[in-house]
Amino acid sequence: MDSHIYGVSEKTLFLFTLLCFSVASISALPHQNRTGNSTVTGQMINSNSVLVALLDSHYTELAELVEKALLLQTLEEAVGKHNITIFAPKNEALERQLDPEFKRFLLEPGNLKSLQTLLLFHIIPQRVGSNDWPGHKSNPTRHTTLCNDHLHLITKNSGKKLVGAAVLTRPDDVTRPDGVIHGIERLLVPQSVQEDFNRRRNLRSISAVLPEGAPEVDPRTHRLKKPEPPVRAGSPPVLPVYDAMSPGPSLAPAPAPGPGGPHHHFDGESQVKDFIQTLVHYGGYNEMADILVNLTSLATEMGRLVSEGYVLTVLAPNDEAMAKLTTDQLSEPGAPEQIIYYHIIPEYQTEESMYNAVRRFGKIGYDTLRLPHKVVAQEADGSVKFGSGDGSAYLFDPDIYTDGRISVQGIDGVLFPEVEKESTSVKKSVSSVKVATTTPRRGKLMEVACRMLGSLGQESHFTTCQ
Known part of the structure; x- marks a missing residue:
C-alpha cells in the first residue's frame, strides 16, 4: 500500500517531478531554423x-x-x-x-x-x-x-x-x-x-537662390552687360586689399564686419585666433596681442580679409619695443590702428624670402595697409632691418607663425613712416631756434655814392646818406 504525504501518494509525486524535469529540458534545447543551420x-x-x-x-x-x-x-x-x-x-x-x-x-x-x-x-x-x-x-x-x-x-x-x-x-x-x-x-x-x-x-538650390537686381544696360553699346565670370575656388581676390578693408576709425569707430567671405574658401577667424594664441604662447608679444584683440578690432578685420582670400604678413614689435611708446603717440584718435596698419604687409613673406630679396636688391619697399606709406627693408648684420636711423627695427624672432595665409615676424622696435619722423624733427628744430633781430643794411653802391657826396659836402641833401 502506497504511503501518503499530505494527502498525495508517493508515486503521484514522483511522476509529477519527472514531468516537470522533461518540460524544462525540452525548452532548453536550441531551436533549429528551417534551413537546418543551427547558427x-x-x-x-x-x-x-x-x-x-x-x-x-x-x-x-x-x-x-x-x-x-x-x-x-x-x-x-x-x-x-x-x-x-x-x-x-x-x-x-x-x-x-x-x-x-x-x-x-x-x-x-x-x-x-x-x-x-x-x-x-x-x-x-x-x-x-x-x-x-x-x-x-x-x-x-x-x-x-x-x-x-x-x-x-x-x-x-x-x-x-x-x-x-x-x-x-x-x-x-x-x-x-x-x-x-x-x-x-x-x-x-x-x-x-x-x-x-x-x-x-533641387529643393536646397531653389531655397538658396539669392535675389538679383534688374539687368544693367551698357550705355555705350545699349546692350545688356554680361555677368562677370565666376571666380574659381582658391583664386586671389579680385579687389585690392585696400578696397576690402573696413573704413578707418575716424569714419567708423564700430568693429569691422565679422569674418566669413562670400566664397567661404578660407576660415580666417580660426587662423587669426591661432596666430594670436601663438604670439601669447611664444612669449614677449603680449602687448601686440592685447592691441589686436582688446584695444582695437583689427583681429576681426584681419580674419575677414583672410576669409576673403587675402594674405598678410605681420611685423610684430615685442613687449620691450611697445613699452617705449609714449602717451602722445597713443592718445590721438585711431593712433593704435594706424600704428598696427603700418606693421601689416598685404603679401605673404617669410624670413627667408625677405632676406633673399634684400640680399639681391639692396633695399626693398613693402606696401602696408597704411596707404600710401611703405616700410623699407634692407640687409644689416646678416639680418633684415626695417626703417632707418633711430626708428629702425631688426628682424628679431623670424617665422613665429606661418600657415600659408598669415606670416608673423617678430621685430625689436616700433616702426613709423618717414613723413612722421620728418614732421616731428621739424617741429623740434623750429622750437629750438631763436629768431635774431637785425637792422636793415644799405647796399655797397649806395655807401660809395654817399662817401663821394660827403667829400663834396653835399651829403646833407640826401636823407638816405644821413
Whole structure:
C-alpha cells in the first residue's frame, strides 16, 4: 500500500517531478531554423556568422555605415531566417570615390531611411556563390534584395562578373555557413535613393537662390552687360586689399564686419585666433596681442580679409619695443590702428624670402595697409632691418607663425613712416631756434655814392646818406 504525504501518494509525486524535469529540458534545447543551420539560438548570433565576419572584416567603411544606419537587428533577423549574400564595396569607393555631397546627404539624421535602403540594396536573402553566376552566353539572373528592389548578375564576354554596374573584384571573399560576402569595386545606388537625393538637392538650390537686381544696360553699346565670370575656388581676390578693408576709425569707430567671405574658401577667424594664441604662447608679444584683440578690432578685420582670400604678413614689435611708446603717440584718435596698419604687409613673406630679396636688391619697399606709406627693408648684420636711423627695427624672432595665409615676424622696435619722423624733427628744430633781430643794411653802391657826396659836402641833401 502506497504511503501518503499530505494527502498525495508517493508515486503521484514522483511522476509529477519527472514531468516537470522533461518540460524544462525540452525548452532548453536550441531551436533549429528551417534551413537546418543551427547558427542562431533565439536572437543570439554565432561567432561563425557572416554578420560577425562583416563587422570584423576589412570592409570597415561598410560596417561603420551598417552601425550608423541601425541595421544590426534587421540583419540578425535576416540571418536567422535564411542565408544571405552581401556585396561589399571596397573602402576606397566609400572614402574617396563617393561624391562628398551625396555622402553628406546619407549621413544626415533626416535621411536615415535612404541610408538603410542603400545598404539593404547590397544584400540578397539567399546564398549566391561565385559558381552560381550565369555564363556569358546566358541571360542575366535577377535577384530580390532586402529592400525589395532587384539586382542583376551578369557575366561579360571577357569573363568579368558584374553586380548591376559594379565589377566583382573579390569573389567569395568571406564564406560562412549562413552566408557569403563578395567584394565589388563601387557602391550600388538604387533608383529610389538617387531620386530622393536629386529631389533634396533641387529643393536646397531653389531655397538658396539669392535675389538679383534688374539687368544693367551698357550705355555705350545699349546692350545688356554680361555677368562677370565666376571666380574659381582658391583664386586671389579680385579687389585690392585696400578696397576690402573696413573704413578707418575716424569714419567708423564700430568693429569691422565679422569674418566669413562670400566664397567661404578660407576660415580666417580660426587662423587669426591661432596666430594670436601663438604670439601669447611664444612669449614677449603680449602687448601686440592685447592691441589686436582688446584695444582695437583689427583681429576681426584681419580674419575677414583672410576669409576673403587675402594674405598678410605681420611685423610684430615685442613687449620691450611697445613699452617705449609714449602717451602722445597713443592718445590721438585711431593712433593704435594706424600704428598696427603700418606693421601689416598685404603679401605673404617669410624670413627667408625677405632676406633673399634684400640680399639681391639692396633695399626693398613693402606696401602696408597704411596707404600710401611703405616700410623699407634692407640687409644689416646678416639680418633684415626695417626703417632707418633711430626708428629702425631688426628682424628679431623670424617665422613665429606661418600657415600659408598669415606670416608673423617678430621685430625689436616700433616702426613709423618717414613723413612722421620728418614732421616731428621739424617741429623740434623750429622750437629750438631763436629768431635774431637785425637792422636793415644799405647796399655797397649806395655807401660809395654817399662817401663821394660827403667829400663834396653835399651829403646833407640826401636823407638816405644821413
